[in-house]
Amino acid sequence: MMNDVALEFTLNGEPCSVTIDVRTTLLDLLREHLGLIGAKKGCDHGQCGACTVLLGGRRVNACLLLAVALQGADVTTIEGLADAETGELHRLQQAFIDHDAFQCGYCTPGQICSAVGMLAEVREGMPSFASEDLRASRFALDGPEIRERMSGNLCRCGAYVNIVAAVSDVAGEEGL
Numbered sequence: 001m002m003n004d005v006a007l008e009f010t011l012n013g014e015p016c017s018v019t020i021d022v023r024t025t026l027l028d029l030l031r032e033h034l035g036l037i038g039a040k041k042g043c044d045h046g047q048c049g050a051c052t053v054l055l056g057g058r059r060v061n062a063c064l065l066l067a068v069a070l071q072g073a074d075v076t077t078i079e080g081l082a083d084a085e086t087g088e089l090h091r092l093q094q095a096f097i098d099h100d101a102f103q104c105g106y107c108t109p110g111q112i113c114s115a116v117g118m119l120a121e122v123r124e125g126m127p128s129f130a131s132e133d134l135r136a137s138r139f140a141l142d143g144p145e146i147r148e149r150m151s152g153n154l155c156r157c158g159a160y161v162n163i164v165a166a167v168s169d170v171a172g173e174e175g176l
């Protein structure tokens with residue numbers, strides 16, 4: 001069709017080729033065309049974080065990205081976080097289970113992908129609004145830092161206390 005475009009990118013470590021309408025968002029591509037329904041559609045306009053995935057290791061809202069802009073990109077979704085060979089869960093996935101960090105689970109894939117991206121940002125020395133010294137090269141991930149850095153991910157069930165505990169556990173293991 002006139003509006004269709006061929007797209008090639010890497011999805012969860014595997015090459016992916018698909019022909020889509022140029023108006024398709026990354027979230028709709030994942031959920032409606034590729035059957036990856038881990039990323040959730042909460043608001044569909046960048047407010048809730050339920051659709052968070054990783055683009056080249058950076059967390060992004062999949063509902064705000066046109067898939068056509070992802071030519072050659074590297075996308076990781078919640079389905080790609082566990083070890084592909086052994087099935088062993090990502091440390092953050094396991095920590096969410098250990099800390100009972102969800103109720104309905106709707107926000108959880110986005111929370112976990114966001115936390116993966118957030119820990120990478122901290123390792124790279126990126127400050128947050130809660131950081132006292134913006135020029136510091138290391139930031140201790142205490143409760144306020146984690147809450148601020150994860151504030152783009154809403155949880156209607158209010159599981160925030162346990163989400164912070166889960167993220168804090170993994171941050172502590174990494175010496176952050």
Ligand code: FES
Pocket residue numbers: 040041042043044045046047048049050051052061062063064
């Ligand atoms: S569905 Fe994308 S931010 Fe809410």
Ligand code: FES
Pocket residue numbers: 101102103104105106107108154155156157158159
């Ligand atoms: S666990 Fe239900 S919205 Fe977060």
